[in-house]
Amino acid sequence: MTLTEAPAPALTAHDRLTGLPVAVIGAGPVGLAAAAQLLERGVDTIVLEAGASAGAAVAAWGHTRLFSPWEYLIDEAAARLLAPTGWQPPSSRHLPFGRELVEEYLKPLAATPELAPRIRYGSTVTAVSRQGMDRTRxxxxxxxxFLIRVENGDGHVEQLLARAVVDASGTYSTANGLLASGLQPAGRDTARAHVTHALPDVLGADRERFAGRAALVVGAGHSAANTLIKLAQLAGQAPGTTVTWAIRNASPVRVYGSENDDLEERGRLGSVVHDLVRAGKVTLVDRFEIDDVEATDDGRVRALGRRGREVEAVEADIIVNATGFRPNTDMLRELRVQLDEVVEAPVRLAPLIDPNLHSCGTVYPHGVAxxxxxEANFYIAGMKSYGRAPTFLLLTGYxxxxxxADELAGNSEAARRVQLVLPETGVCSTDSGRHSQNAASGSASAVPCS
Structure with missing residues (x-):
């Protein structure tokens, strides 16, 4: 491993931050929007992206259609950057797949003359601190x-300096634990071969893994719903394919949704899953709290748990972990970050989005406050700002x-003049004892954006 130290900045004795950029972590939709907003205000910016191209995390679930039409997916400052390039916005009412979001919006945005020289791909941020200061000083x-440690994938490590940091790195790479306890299976190594991440490409790249096999989908959100629908389609094409759906609560009412949902695709998703359950094409195992997962002697996998007071076991060939996502905060250990102890969102934001209290798409307008x-001038934005809450919309992140950006540009009044109107979910239950709280009100199937 080689290490490149951050160069000494061109600073005066009175201001060590002069001449330093704002560092944005992540070149997904919100990270690129942050860079566009900052550049529009004349704020120097650098974007650090772990993937090989813009929207790498979105591309991982690119086969999935979003709930939201294009009109809710494009940041205004980003659109202004794109306009001089001849870019034409897609049809406002079209519901794109994740791959369309990448190819038709994120990649062209990242290629604009203003952004392209500021984005560094293959740059994984492993730590953020203050130069010469741990969190106790x-x-x-x-x-x-800020001191930002970056691994470039070839064993080379750099340490960069910034005057402010916006962490828009998302949550897709850090799934929640498969077990009801929030943990991964105790025999993780033996079970791992039988467990897949949320939103597998059931009808495409991952078809052979599921065709003719018994699949168990765990989770009560819209990522689970998407996978269930595709598995049911596959079952109609490949004999021997069976679909079981396990949830912890007594009813998946939040997945089933409502015909009053302003996002028609989200409402349709729930009704299709409901029909599949009623038709017996998907076997619903409710009130199932999984305690562990183990491999069986015949090459399958068994989920062990409880339904009420009864011991239960469900066998399958493959398990889809669709239990949601959580933020990776390991790289922030030396910063003074204040997160809610339940949701893992910023403490002032958490009460507005806590899924134990809220289930509507109408999230209170919120911003820098x-x-x-x-930690001054450090912000978590986008899906990661919602911690474990699954109610994120791209409009919120923008x-x-x-x-x-207004705050970092010195316009505190504009920064606090926040306005946000979100599409209603049509589902407004707050009874956390009876209903699932894992619905992705506004996320693309509980993935990092919609």
Whole structure:
């Protein structure tokens, strides 16, 4: 491993932050929107992306159609950057697949003359701290540059300096635990070969893995619903394919949704799953709390748990972990980040999005005031800002970074003038004891954007 130290910035004795850029972590929809908003305000910016291209995480679930039409998917500052290139916005009412979001919006945006030289691909951020300061030191902290450690994939490590950091790295790479306890299976190595990440490409690249086999989908969100529909289609094409759906709660009412949903595709998704269950094409195992998963002697896998007071076991050939996502905060250990102990979202934002309290698509408008941490000029934005709450919409993320950009540009009044109107889900239950709280009100099948 080689290490390149951050160069000494061109600073004065009075201001160590002069001449340093704002670092944006992640070149997904919200990260690129943050960069566009900052550049529009004349704020120097660098974007660090772990993947090989813009929207790498979105491309991983590119076979999945989003709930939201294009009119809800394009950031205004990004559109203004794209306009001089001759880019034409897609039809506003079209519901794109994830791959269309990447190819028709994110890649052209990343290729604009303003953004292209500022994006560094293959750059995985492993740690963020303050130069010469761990989290325990306070004197002069706000005026000390951020130190960002970046691994480039070839064993080379760099340490970069920034005056502010916007973490828009998302959550798709960090799934929730498969078990009801929130943990991964105790025999993780033996079970791993039988467990797949949420949103597998059932009818495409992953077809052979599922065709003619028994699949168990775990989770009560819209990523589970998407997979169930595709598995049911596959069962009609490949004899021997069976589909079982396990949820912890007594009813998947939040997945089934409502005909009043402003996002028609989201409402349709729920009704299709409901029909599949009623027709017996999907076997629903409700109130199932999985305690562990083990491999069987005949090459299958068994989910062990409880339904009420009864011990239960469900066998399958493959398990889809569609239990949602959580933020990876390991790289932030030396920063003073204040997260809610339940949702793992910023403490001021958490009460507005806690799925134990809210299940509607109408999230209160929020921006820099709700996203601030004790660490000055550090913000978590986008899906990661929602912690474990699955109710994120791209519109929300775009307004977040618009507010952050105004704050970092010195326009505090504009930063706090936040307006946001979201499509209704038509599902407004807050009874966390009876109903699933894992629905992705506004996320593309519980993935990082819609």
């Amino acid at each position: 306070s004197t002069g902290r706000a005026g000390t540059p 709700e996203l601030a941490h004790p 307004e977040q970074v618009r507010s952050i």
